[in-house]
Amino acid sequence: MSEAPAPRSFLDRLFDRGLLIRTGVDGLYGRSGAFESVVEALDRLVSRIGGADGAEVLRFPPGMARASFERSGYLKGFPHLAGTVHSFCGNEADHARLLACLDAGEDWTAKQAATDIVLTPAACYPLYPVAAARGRLPEDGLLFDLQSYCFRHEPSLEPTRMQLFRMREYVRMGTPEQVLAFRELWLQRGTTMMSDLGLPLAIDPANDPFFGRAGKMLANNQRAQALKFELNVPVNSEDKPTACLSFNYHQDHFGTTWGIHQADGSVAHTACVGFGLERITLALLRHHGLDLDAWPAEVRAQLFG
Amino acid sequence: MSEAPAPRSFLDRLFDRGLLIRTGVDGLYGRSGAFESVVEALDRLVSRIGGADGAEVLRFPPGMARASFERSGYLKGFPHLAGTVHSFCGNEADHARLLACLDAGEDWTAKQAATDIVLTPAACYPLYPVAAARGRLPEDGLLFDLQSYCFRHEPSLEPTRMQLFRMREYVRMGTPEQVLAFRELWLQRGTTMMSDLGLPLAIDPANDPFFGRAGKMLANNQRAQALKFELNVPVNSEDKPTACLSFNYHQDHFGTTWGIHQADGSVAHTACVGFGLERITLALLRHHGLDLDAWPAEVRAQLFG
Numbered sequence: 001m002s003e004a005p006a007p008r009s010f011l012d013r014l015f016d017r018g019l020l021i022r023t024g025v026d027g028l029y030g031r032s033g034a035f036e037s038v039v040e041a042l043d044r045l046v047s048r049i050g051g052a053d054g055a056e057v058l059r060f061p062p063g064m065a066r067a068s069f070e071r072s073g074y075l076k077g078f079p080h081l082a083g084t085v086h087s088f089c090g091n092e093a094d095h096a097r098l099l100a101c102l103d104a105g106e107d108w109t110a111k112q113a114a115t116d117i118v119l120t121p122a123a124c125y126p127l128y129p130v131a132a133a134r135g136r137l138p139e140d141g142l143l144f145d146l147q148s149y150c151f152r153h154e155p156s157l158e159p160t161r162m163q164l165f166r167m168r169e170y171v172r173m174g175t176p177e178q179v180l181a182f183r184e185l186w187l188q189r190g191t192t193m194m195s196d197l198g199l200p201l202a203i204d205p206a207n208d209p210f211f212g213r214a215g216k217m218l219a220n221n222q223r224a225q226a227l228k229f230e231l232n233v234p235v236n237s238e239d240k241p242t243a244c245l246s247f248n249y250h251q252d253h254f255g256t257t258w259g260i261h262q263a264d265g266s267v268a269h270t271a272c273v274g275f276g277l278e279r280i281t282l283a284l285l286r287h288h289g290l291d292l293d294a295w296p297a298e299v300r301a302q303l304f305g
Numbered sequence: 306m307s308e309a310p311a312p313r314s315f316l317d318r319l320f321d322r323g324l325l326i327r328t329g330v331d332g333l334y335g336r337s338g339a340f341e342s343v344v345e346a347l348d349r350l351v352s353r354i355g356g357a358d359g360a361e362v363l364r365f366p367p368g369m370a371r372a373s374f375e376r377s378g379y380l381k382g383f384p385h386l387a388g389t390v391h392s393f394c395g396n397e398a399d400h401a402r403l404l405a406c407l408d409a410g411e412d413w414t415a416k417q418a419a420t421d422i423v424l425t426p427a428a429c430y431p432l433y434p435v436a437a438a439r440g441r442l443p444e445d446g447l448l449f450d451l452q453s454y455c456f457r458h459e460p461s462l463e464p465t466r467m468q469l470f471r472m473r474e475y476v477r478m479g480t481p482e483q484v485l486a487f488r489e490l491w492l493q494r495g496t497t498m499m500s501d502l503g504l505p506l507a508i509d510p511a512n513d514p515f516f517g518r519a520g521k522m523l524a525n526n527q528r529a530q531a532l533k534f535e536l537n538v539p540v541n542s543e544d545k546p547t548a549c550l551s552f553n554y555h556q557d558h559f560g561t562t563w564g565i566h567q568a569d570g571s572v573a574h575t576a577c578v579g580f581g582l583e584r585i586t587l588a589l590l591r592h593h594g595l596d597l598d599a600w601p602a603e604v605r606a607q608l609f610g
Contacts, residue, residue, distance in 0.1 A: 021363065021435055023370045025421045030435060033362030033450075057338030058326065061469035062367045062454050063424075065328045070407060079393040079400050084417050085424060086391050087458040088384040092517040095384050102375060107419075112389050114414035115458055116330045117468065119368075119390060130326055130335060145338075149367050149454065153392040153420055163422065164366035212397040 010236060010286065011159040017290045026155040027163035034292055038281040039166065041303035043147065046168050046275055049189050055145035055170055060126040062119060062149035062164075068129045069118040073257055077210045077218060081152040083119035086112035119151035123167040124272050131173060132258040139263045141174020143182070147277075160235050160242040160279050168275040173255070175262060179271035183247050186273040190231055190245045198299045199233050199244075199283050206230040206243065227251070233283040244279045248272050315541060315591065316464040322595045331460040332468035339597055343586040344471065346608035348452065351473050351580055354494050360450035360475055365431040367424060367454035367469075373434045374423040378562055382515045382523060386457040388424035391417035424456035428472040429577050436478060437563040444568045446479020448487070452582075465540050465547040465584050473580040478565060481556075484576035488552050491578040495536055495550045503604050504538050504549075504588050511535040511548065532556070538588040549584045553577050 014020040021030030031039070063085060069075075074082060088098065090111065101108035120126060123146040131142060146169040154161060172182035187203065194201045206228045207219035222228055227250070230243035248271060254260065255268035262268050288295040319325040326335030336344070368390060374380075379387060393403065395416065406413035425431060428451040436447060452473040459466060477487035492508065499506045511533045512524035527533055532555070535548035553576060559565065560573035567573050593600040 021365075022438075023365075023431060024372055024434075025370045028366065028368060028370060028422060030366075030431060031364045033364075036362065036364045057341065059336045059338075059341045060326075060328075061333065061335075061467075063333060063456070063469050065330045065333060067329055075393075075407060075413075076404060079395075079403060081392075083390040083392055083420065083422070084414055085388040085456070085458075086414075086417070086419070087386075087388055088380075090384075092519075095517060098384060099381060102380060108380075109389055109391075109419035112391070112419065114391070114412075114417065115388065116460070117333060117388070126328060126335060129329075133327075151368070151390070153390075155421070162366075164368050212400060214397075 009157070010282075011157060013290060014159055014282075014285070019285065019290060020159065025163070026157055027161060029159075029162065035281060038284060038292065038303065039277045042275070042277050042280050043168055045193065045302060047145075049193055050145065050170055053143055053170075055143040057145045058127065058130070060120065060123070060146070060148050062151065063117040064120045064126040065129075066114070066116050066118045068126065069121075071257065072125055072128070073253075074121055074125070077208065077215060078121065080211050081154060081209070082121060083151040083153055085115045085117040085119065087115050089113045120148055121152065122150055123148045123169040123274065124171045127171060128254045128258040128260065128270075132260045136261045136263055136265065137173055137268055141172060141178045141262070141268070143173075144171045145169075146171060158236045160276075160282050162278055165279070166277040168277055169272050171270065171272045173260060173268045173270045176251075176269045179269045180249060183249055183271045183273065187229065187247055190247070190273065190275075194231060194233065194244065194280075196298075196302055197280075197284060198296055199280075199287055201244075202232050202241065203229055204232055206246065233280075233287075235279070235283050235286045242276075242279055242283065244276050244283055246274045246276075248274070314462070315587075316462060318595060319464055319587075319590070324590065324595060325464065330468070331462055332466060334464075334467065340586060343589060343597065343608065344582045347580070347582050347585050348473055350498065350607060352450075354498055355450070355475055358448055358475075360448040362450045363432065363435070365425065365428070365451070365453050367456065368422040369425045369431040370434075371419070371421050371423045373431065374426075376562065377430055377433070378558075379426055379430070382513065382520060383426065385516050386459060386514070387426060388456040388458055390420045390422040390424065392420050394418045425453055426457065427455055428453045428474040428579065429476045432476055433559045433563040433565065433575075437565045441566045441568055441570065442478055442573055446477060446483045446567070446573070448478075449476045450474075451476060463541045465581075465587050467583055470584070471582040473582055474577050476575065476577040478560070478573045478575045480567060481574045484574045485554065488554055488576045488578065492534065492552055495552070495578065495580075499536060499538065499549065499585075501603075501607055502585075502589060503601055504585075504592055506536055506538050506549075507546065508534055508536055511551065538585075538592075540584070540588050540591045547581075547584055547588065549581050549588055551579045551581075553579070 207222040231245040232241035235242040260268040512527040536550040537546035540547040565573040
């Protein structure tokens with residue numbers, strides 16, 4: 001009697017099926033056309049749900065200005081997740097040395113110098129300085145529609161924890177009442193959207209993955225003040241469900257950092273709702289199977305109808 | 306009599322109109338919803354033109370595996386354009402030092418360590434190792450459809466020379482005859498596409514921007530062998546038109562580098578056609594004006610019809 005083969009992990013089955021493509025780096029994958037068609041359908045679905053709100057569409061590339069990144073405070077909380085972009089700035093002799101290092105299998109990266117660009121850690125990070133530069137908010141505040149590839153340095157074998165992934169966001173700026181009403185609206189809309197997609201879910205208070213011991217206090221504080229909620233779906237496991245949407249009330253953090261002011265001159269409050277497009281796609285693949293054509297008709301109608 | 310104001314550059318007029326958004330870094334810009342609508346329309350147009358060919362759609366994120374990047378040979382020709390991704394890998398004491406550097410306005414990036422990820426320099430670079438891993442090509446060869454954000458470290462005030470931009474590509478692998486026929490077909494299709502978009506254009510032999518003196522020889526060789534053609538449109542100036550599409554015959558360069566073999570076991574040849582989505586968008590804005598609604602009806606029909 002031969003032993004049963006070990007069950008293949010969800011990630012392996014995604015590779016087997018060609019939905020994700022190995023690159024040799026954990027958390028960095030190619031996507032098939034089928035996988036992309038779901039990501040694009042989700043992006044359109046979010047646009048349909050939020051479309052009547054009249055958000056201003058802005059799209060930033062996957063990198064942002066290092067000066068803005070430094071000012072944002074991201075390095076205080078999440079130094080371990082950030083990715084800085086470095087380049088070769090030498091002459092021909094330096095180039096020869098670089099190639100010799102590479103040929104010898106030695107580290108050639110030590111001489112790379114930091115450029116003015118840092119990978120975008122969350123779709124809304126490039127937005128705040130742009131909004132601040134426009135001057136005081138109008139009475140109704142502002143609403144933005146964003147999407148970009150984001151980078152987080154956290155190599156993992158959980159397919160839901162990619163190093164490069166797309167985040168769709170709506171960001172609201174205004175009075176505390178305006179931004180909290182926005183967050184409440186999207187908590188409802190997001191829950192409806194996910195249950196219409198046939199996904200089991202729970203809304204839970206959450207905290208960001210702050211670095212170190214000091215970070216624990218920040219995390220506890222964030223939970224105690226109910227600043228962050230996540231909409232969780234079991235994907236990798238039932239025990240540790242995956243945050244597919246997040247709803248964040250920043251209070252006046254970005255308003256103060258960037259000097260964003262309400263119409264009356266007081267510091268603006270901000271909130272955002274973020275959709276993890278790959279994560280929702282993976283949740284759909286987990287719950288409805290790896291064959292998109294075999295997904296329930298009502299789910300397909302939501303996405304491709 | 307007061308002096309006439311200096312004429313605003315094309316880039317300034319794009320900022321004034323809100324089509325591009327300043328980030329403080331030359332060559333790194335946000336895009337408005339209107340700008341993005343053109344990029345997306347061009348992407349769809351290319352899909353329509355090439356759709357019947359049955360290319361396999363793959364989408365890679367804007368970063369690729371460093372090991373693959375190193376093997377690709379990119380650093381031989383273009384060390385100055387590459388962008389490596391670096392991260393903080395220290396402990397809490399290192400974090401405190403990093404923040405102290407940042408507060409003091411000193412360089413905090415020296416301790417960042419290279420990760421396993423490098424920014425993608427051209428949409429097709431992550432493809433070759435994936436194709437090689439599949440084994441010998443079928444008799445008909447293979448055809449792929451790619452698109453991704455690409456990075457090139459060349460800060461510039463020419464709006465057509467962005468550091469982060471999107472490249473759509475078709476890549477053909479097979480016999481020399483198969484890949485040259487593909488390139489010829491796309492030279493014709495690309496020319497028709499661009500003239501249907503009302504853009505003045507010229508097809509010119511070209512070379513890649515190889516680094517250094519040795520690079521000059523590579524460039525001369527590439528021209529002499531007619532390996533690269535570009536479809537140029539005046540955007541920034543008449544004198545130095547902008548390459549909006551490029552048509553590249555790699556001979557057996559990538560086949561040899563990656564061990565991609567034809568059905569009969571001989572080394573595969575490859576070719577690609579690349580569409581600079583931001584560059585074509587900028588060419589349209591230059592030639593038809595900054596108000597998309599006022600573009601010629603036949604151009605709008607091609608894009609949004």
